[in-house]
Amino acid sequence: MNDVQHDVLVIGSGAAGLTAALALAEHKKVLVLAKGSLTGGSTAWAQGGIAAVLDAGDTFDNHVRDTMVAGAGLNRLETVEFVIEQAPQSIDRLCELGVPFNRDEDALHLTREGGHSHRRIVHVDDATGWAVQEALLNAANANPNITMLPGRSCIDLITGRNAEKYSGDGRIWGAYALNEETGQVESHLARATVLAAGGAGRCYLFSTAPRGATGDGIAMAWRAGARVSNMEMMQFHPTCLYNLEVKNFLITEAVRGEGGHLLHPETGHRFMADYDAERMELAPRDVVARAIDDQIKRFGLDYVHLDISHQPSEFVREHFPTIYDKLIGLGIDMTKGPIPVVPAQHYTCGGVLVGLDARTDLPGLWAAGECTESGLHGANRLASNSLLECFVFGEAAARDILAHWDELSDPPAIREWDATRVSDSDEQVVIKQNWTEIRRFMWNYVGIVRTTKRLERAANRIRLLQEEVEDYYGSFVVTTDLIELRNLLQAAELIVKSALDRHESRGLHYILDYPTTDEIARDTVLVP
Numbered sequence: 402m403n404d405v406q407h408d409v410l411v412i413g414s415g416a417a418g419l420t421a422a423l424a425l426a427e428h429k430k431v432l433v434l435a436k437g438s439l440t441g442g443s444t445a446w447a448q449g450g451i452a453a454v455l456d457a458g459d460t461f462d463n464h465v466r467d468t469m470v471a472g473a474g475l476n477r478l479e480t481v482e483f484v485i486e487q488a489p490q491s492i493d494r495l496c497e498l499g500v501p502f503n504r505d506e507d508a509l510h511l512t513r514e515g516g517h518s519h520r521r522i523v524h525v526d527d528a529t530g531w532a533v534q535e536a537l538l539n540a541a542n543a544n545p546n547i548t549m550l551p552g553r554s555c556i557d558l559i560t561g562r563n564a565e566k567y568s569g570d571g572r573i574w575g576a577y578a579l580n581e582e583t584g585q586v587e588s589h590l591a592r593a594t595v596l597a598a599g600g601a602g603r604c605y606l607f608s609t610a611p612r613g614a615t616g617d618g619i620a621m622a623w624r625a626g627a628r629v630s631n632m633e634m635m636q637f638h639p640t641c642l643y644n645l646e647v648k649n650f651l652i653t654e655a656v657r658g659e660g661g662h663l664l665h666p667e668t669g670h671r672f673m674a675d676y677d678a679e680r681m682e683l684a685p686r687d688v689v690a691r692a693i694d695d696q697i698k699r700f701g702l703d704y705v706h707l708d709i710s711h712q713p714s715e716f717v718r719e720h721f722p723t724i725y726d727k728l729i730g731l732g733i734d735m736t737k738g739p740i741p742v743v744p745a746q747h748y749t750c751g752g753v754l755v756g757l758d759a760r761t762d763l764p765g766l767w768a769a770g771e772c773t774e775s776g777l778h779g780a781n782r783l784a785s786n787s788l789l790e791c792f793v794f795g796e797a798a799a800r801d802i803l804a805h806w807d808e809l810s811d812p813p814a815i816r817e818w819d820a821t822r823v824s825d826s827d828e829q830v831v832i833k834q835n836w837t838e839i840r841r842f843m844w845n846y847v848g849i850v851r852t853t854k855r856l857e858r859a860a861n862r863i864r865l866l867q868e869e870v871e872d873y874y875g876s877f878v879v880t881t882d883l884i885e886l887r888n889l890l891q892a893a894e895l896i897v898k899s900a901l902d903r904h905e906s907r908g909l910h911y912i913l914d915y916p917t918t919d920e921i922a923r924d925t926v927l928v929p
């Protein structure tokens with residue numbers, strides 16, 4: 402017996418998933434599944450804002466150019482134009498949904514971030530993501546065609562191989578999901594599935610991303626047969642708070658956009674002058690993160706300083722109320738002195754390969770948001786282009802599914818999840834140990850500055866751990882921790898494979914053995 406079937410299954414309740422769900426629900430019944438809570442993704446944590454050309458002095462061409470410069474030419478121009486030209490409409494829709502963007506009298510207030518030649522970031526103070534998540538959830542809750550089930554960890558996509566009448570057809574019919582409360586595995590069937598499961602930031606020891614960013618969507622699509630690309634392009638945000646109690650609190654790039662300086666903590670030297678004298682603190686993230694990493698390593702520092710205390714205290718408190726309150730709670734007054742910061746993993750630029758219609762390689766499977774590689778970000782994402790991508794591709798997926806609905810057929814009878822061969826494990830410590838080990842060697846061997854030797858070391862560790870984890874996975878009842886560990890390892894393997902395949906330094910991939918940039922930019926595409 403198969404579980405209840407909806408027209409469309411959406412995996413993920415962040416900006417990408419809910420945008421797709423809302424657009425689909427105008428015509429179809431949609432089921433949204435989320436691991437943990439409905440607000441557990443990166444969307445709710447976004448601080449800075451959303452990039453859009455809204456100022457008369459700015460142009461689409463400027464935004465396109467800034468995106469391509471940040472992306473070190475690896476971006477697909479067609480995608481960049483597609484997204485940027487739709488940005489103003491996306492912002493209009495969010496306003497209609499009630500997102501209370503900051504305003505300067507009648508116009509939306511625009512802040513500035515690294516890599517942007519103009520002010521073009523709309524925001525809700527310094528907590529834009531929470532406001533967006535709330536507005537999308539309110540709209541989805543009010544829509545009778547949308548059912549949202551939190552507490553469901555999807556394990557694998559359902560393909561023809563899972564049909565009662567086995568077929569080698571790569572078509573996707575939904576997903577198997579662990580009900581985190583009952584421990585049962587449910588099969589959620591649908592004619593179309595939209596993957597919007599976020600990034601893989603938790604592959605790294607230090608990351609600004611939430612606990613659930615374990616690359617589940619990328620790993621599931623890969624196992625089902627979809628290509629992934631540019632996984633070596635892992636973005637490190639330059640300014641994560643350095644604090645022994647709070648490990649992953651972001652200090653938004655808008656602090657630098659509104660005049661913050663990066664300083665050597667002992668000499669007070671404004672060191673960006675030594676790395677990018679023209680753009681200084683507003684150079685693209687890869688440049689700033691590498692400069693901080695260099696300072697930390699060269700001078701044996703634990704952190705550098707980010708200082709905005711030269712701005713009027715009221716201005717700082719008004720622009721950054723969330724950060725101000727958080728820091729005051731930790732004994733740091735950013736209106737009076739500097740903030741200690743370090744780089745940390747922040748965004749997964751690579752992912753499941755999609756076209757402008759959000760289609761993946763697999764019939765029946767669309768994907769949107771951070772789990773994808775759409776061609777927008779190239780070798781380094783421009784700040785605040787990510788939420789934008791979620792809105793544009795969430796809509797694109799819905800549009801394409803609705804346009805081709807009649808070509809999609811109902812799922813066949815599917816075999817239920819086989820839980821008969823497995824028993825309960827009393828060895829949770831194995832999972833914890835492996836999880837920590839992956840994150841540590843990824844940080845040390847596959848971080849901001851890479852070498853072939855370190856990448857090969859990481860590849861060897863991954864191979865050994867994969868044997869252990871697959872053995873474990875085959876023998877014990879699935880838990881969310883085990884699902885995540887398996888996916889984390891899969892994502893790590895894809896990152897390292899891609900990094901070893903790229904014999905140049907470009908954007909976020911900086912490797913000492915190949916320090917120059919090739920004339921022609923090529924994607925790293927991995928085929929399962």
Ligand code: FAD
Nearest residue numbers: 413414415417436442443444449450555599770771787788
């Ligand atoms: P997410 O919002 O991460 O949602 C993923 C969803 O998938 C969640 O609902 C999760 O529960 C679900 N999921 C995952 N695995 C499974 C599974 N196995 N089964 C079921 N469900 C699953 N970008 C900007 O443009 N501007 C910003 O200002 C900005 N600030 C940021 C600040 C921080 C601290 C961070 C971490 C990121 C920031 N980003 C920003 C990036 C941006 O927030 C994300 O890229 C974007 O929100 C991703 O949205 P998404 O819908 O793709 O995924």
Ligand code: SIN
Nearest residue numbers: 448449653654784785
């Ligand atoms: C930030 O606020 O610095 C994050 C912006 C982003 O990740 O795009």
